[in-house]
Amino acid sequence: MARPQLGDEISKRIIDLIIERDLPPGSPMPTELDLMADIGVSRNSIREAIRALRALGIVEVRHGYGTFVGSAGSxxxxxxxxxxxxxxxxxxxxxxxxxxxxxxxxxxxxxxxxxxxxxxxxxxxxxxxxxxxxxxxxxxxxxxxxxxxxxxxxxxxxxxxxxxxxxxxxxxxxxxxxxxxxxxxxxxxxxxxxxxxxxxxxxxxxxxxxxxxxxxxxxxxxxxxxxxxxxxxxxx
Structure with a gap:
């Protein structure tokens, strides 16, 4: 499991990727392997960060379909x-x-x-x-x-x-x-x-x-x- 500070940093890096790649809500997220390569951390660390971002509505997990950029509602x-x-x-x-x-x-x-x-x-x-x-x-x-x-x-x-x-x-x-x-x-x-x-x-x-x-x-x-x-x- 990623340490809290490291987990926050990974989450911020993922958000930066979403913004840099201009991915609108509903767009497919990069795969775990792509995120691991881009950020340079383990699969478990990526998964922890995705769970945190999902709780904020920044990403959306659709079972059977994959992970997508969320609407980040209130x-x-x-x-x-x-x-x-x-x-x-x-x-x-x-x-x-x-x-x-x-x-x-x-x-x-x-x-x-x-x-x-x-x-x-x-x-x-x-x-x-x-x-x-x-x-x-x-x-x-x-x-x-x-x-x-x-x-x-x-x-x-x-x-x-x-x-x-x-x-x-x-x-x-x-x-x-x-x-x-x-x-x-x-x-x-x-x-x-x-x-x-x-x-x-x-x-x-x-x-x-x-x-x-x-x-x-x-x-x-x-x-x-x-x-x-x-x-x-x-x-x-």
Whole structure:
């Protein structure tokens, strides 16, 4: 078995090969023999590195077909974030608050950018989400879609993927804590303020609306179990 530091180095060398050879997701990986020759290590060391890269989604093993370049999605990071919010140390609720703060930073800037320039049909799509929030049963899905639409409009794929990831991790972690539920009407009202600012093209008002929105989530969080975040409340 490769030593941890050596294993990390071999993994990095394999990643370098993927990049240098411009292999897109789905491309067949070099064979074990080729990797052994290129990197100069044993078969066992290559296999250990491939297992590590597979866990990260960088490579994909299709039994009966071979090893391929993976899509390197966010699943590995999602697993890590969920683990981090649940392990002892700074406290789960503190880590959830940290997660919320990072998401607020991202979404504030993205919303400002969208306020300065957006397609007219975005407003209609956001209004539709708010209408679904008011009805209640579909509130969580509408909430997630609302924020995703804004991130998509901003045009930064990585930021969009990160906000999706933070939303999902936050939702999964808060379910363990319990707490007060936010009303459908208050959730819709906060989101409507963001829509109104975007429709007016007012970046400052949009930023303020996003901050008020997250302030309400934090306020509700303080009333939750162990000072945590309410499971029944929309993540927002």
């Amino acid at each position: 699943e590995a990071l999602r697993t890590w974030l969920l683990f981090r919010t649940r392990t002892p140390g700074a406290g789960t609720t503190g880590r959830l608050r940290d997660l919320l703060e990072v998401r607020e930073m991202l979404e504030t800037e993205l919303t400002r950018r969208v306020a300065r320039r957006h397609r007219p049909e975005l407003i209609a799509a956001l209004e539709s989400c708010v209408a679904r929030m008011r009805k209640g049963p579909d509130s969580a899905a509408a909430d997630r879609e609302f924020h995703d639409l804004i991130c998509a409009e901003a045009g930064f794929d990585l930021a969009r993927e990160l906000t999706r990831l933070f939303w999902d991790v936050y939702r999964a972690a808060e379910a363990e804590l319990g707490g007060p539920a936010g009303s459908a009407s208050s959730t819709a009202k906060r989101h409507q303020a963001i829509v109104d600012a975007l429709a007016a093209g007012d970046a400052d008002a949009a930023e303020e609306a996003v901050h008020r929105h997250f302030d309400e989530v934090r306020k509700r969080a303080k009333a939750g179990k162990y000072g945590g975040f309410g499971a029944a409340a929309p993540v927002d």
